[in-house]
């Protein structure tokens with residue numbers, strides 16, 4: 001079973017990329033489950049065609065006894081969709097929520113017959129709860145989504161620090177950087193060098209394309225909405241690379257000054 | 271050889287939970303109910319404190335007075351789901367339950383660590399519920415051990431209680447309020463002070479915080495003065511602030527830091543009362559009487575204690591333990607203090623303070639427990655921490671302060687008994 005976690009700065013395109021990746025895997029005939037680890041509950045929206053109506057924590061809150069049917073929803077192409085859920089903004093503890101939700105998922109043993117499980121983790125990893133997918137061995141292959149913007153790289157570098165800590169302990173490794181374009185200057189080259197500095201590589205560079213937004217408005221992945229589009233092909237290629245990725249590494253994060261210098265090197269016109 | 275203690279000696283900062291402090295500030299305040307916004311297990315600590323307090327009362331040979339019943343303590347019993355979704359709804363339900371079941375005159379809320387970690391806004395819920403149910407609901411700003419400890423909960427609650435309920439009123443002459451706990455009204459300290467005040471014809475309006483019914487807190491500020499049941503350090507700081515708060519209502523106090531502990535200070539304390547309450551002559555007579563009481567008690571013990579060689583071992587900072595009383599007792603019993611051993615590593619500052627306090631009372635040698643040439647010899651060891659592999663009989667010094675001549679006599683009796691025990695090797699006696 002492929003156990004994948006997708007991290008990256010808030011709003012960078014993790015959920016969109018993960019959903020398209022899940023869709024592409026399912027087209028390849030894999031049994032796929034996508035687990036949204038974000039109290040916004042929007043990770044699986046493009047697969048379900050709506051915001052998930054019953055999250056794991058919704059069920060935990062109301063019942064003591066839970067069955068897998070309560071929490072596993074079926075989306076596009078038979079993909080299993082789970083949302084951890086969490087409290088309203090500003091109350092309670094979402095990190096604790098993720099821990100409890102993932103424990104429940106494990107307890108119910110709903111992932112055992114999957115070929116691929118993808119964890120889509122909230123953008124700003126603010127506490128230990130959000131490190132649980134990698135800390136507790138739920139996921140083994142970690143990918144970081146980033147654009148060429150400095151703050152996106154900064155977040156990616158911080159995530160790499162976390163991965164390094166857990167990688168040194170065991171099974172977790174970094175699979176690569178997924179470039180999701182924001183059309184900044186020399187973006188692809190910058191991401192390639194950034195990845196190299198982190199001791200990994202730019203596994204795919206996803207162009208920025210309005211088809212993604214069109215599909216999103218229709219509550220669909222690009223793979224479903226425009227199956228023959230170039231963008232869909234990019235996601236399929238990514239799926240293929242992830243599935244056969246042999247370059248798993250322990251990252252070597254940079255310090256902030258180094259990162260700034262790198263962004264400046266590629267980000268100026270001359 | 272060095273000296274080793276049986277238990278780990280706590281160093282540096284106090285690191286207790288603030289919730290039991292909140293409870294203690296209202297422990298027997300009839301009309302109040304305490305809520306712990308916490309998992310159920312956090313209330314367990316108070317349960318054992320309650321049992322201990324009861325045993326202590328019995329060990330003093332006293333009975334519980336019905337109007338000093340412990341107030342109900344209710345836990346919101348936070349669960350996993352509350353730690354995720356926030357516990358404020360549960361708190362509100364709990365307040366509703368308490369109002370329906372107890373019709374309290376006041377609700378006090380202590381906050382647990384978990385409520386602090388997830389950021390439950392207890393104060394806002396408390397204020398809203400106070401408006402809804404039209405009763406005072408008092409909250410504190412500390413959460414479990416996170417941003418406070420026992421005394422933070424205790425004193426914050428005490429100050430808020432006073433601010434909420436006290437009203438300016440006419441002064442009653444020859445009345446006082448006892449400030450502090452030290453084992454409550456049954457405790458040795460309060461009893462001894464009550465006896466001395468009584469001898470001067472001074473009436474006690476109540477003991478605060480913890481032992482005055484909610485409905486009576488307003489009258490406390492009609493007292494002429496507060497009498498602080500202090501001894502040393504951390505608790506005193508809070509008590510003195512509380513005394514200042516009483517001062518804002520026109521209530522006076524004795525000179526700061528003067529407590530009836532040890533013979534010298536008891537005399538000064540009685541004379542200060544004489545000044546404050548304008549009964550100097552009666553105070554002087556009382557001093558003479560107490561002096562007589564001490565000497566005649568001492569005389570009974572002298573045949574056994576005189577000339578005995580004693581070591582004093584101290585492992586608490588001055589904040590928690592004042593050596594002056596013990597050193598005075600050693601003198602009254604005509605015993606020979608051969609050395610003072612300071613246990614474990616005090617911080618430099620703590621070491622200096624306790625060293626100076628000891629030097630203030632005696633010129634005897636002070637050594638550190640880790641020095642290899644320190645020997646445990648002599649006839650008796652008085653110690654704040656039980657010592658390992660100690661060939662000499664030990665007397666374990668109590669946490670709660672023993673006040674007045676009564677306190678000294680109790681102590682002397684324990685020492686006397688220790689010498690009367692058959693055999694002279696090893697063993698430990700606990701003084702309550």
Ligand SMILES: Nc1ncnc2c1ncn2[C@@H]1O[C@H](COP(=O)(O)OP(=O)(O)OP(=O)(O)O)[C@@H](O)[C@H]1O
Pocket residue numbers: 008009010011012013014015016017038122123124180181206207208209210212213216
């Ligand atoms: N390659 C792309 N081209 C155009 N738009 C994109 C692309 N990738 C993502 N987007 C858009 O960016 C927005 C944010 O994407 P998404 O919700 O996937 O981000 P996220 O990283 O999951 O955010 P969060 O951290 O809030 O969960 C969406 O509106 C999405 O349609």
Ligand code: SF4
Pocket residue numbers: 286287288289308311312313315381382383384413414415
């Ligand atoms: S310290 Fe925290 S966990 Fe311990 S009893 Fe207090 S509130 Fe509960």
Ligand SMILES: [Mg+2]
Pocket residue numbers: 014015016038042043120
């Ligand atoms: Mg997302």
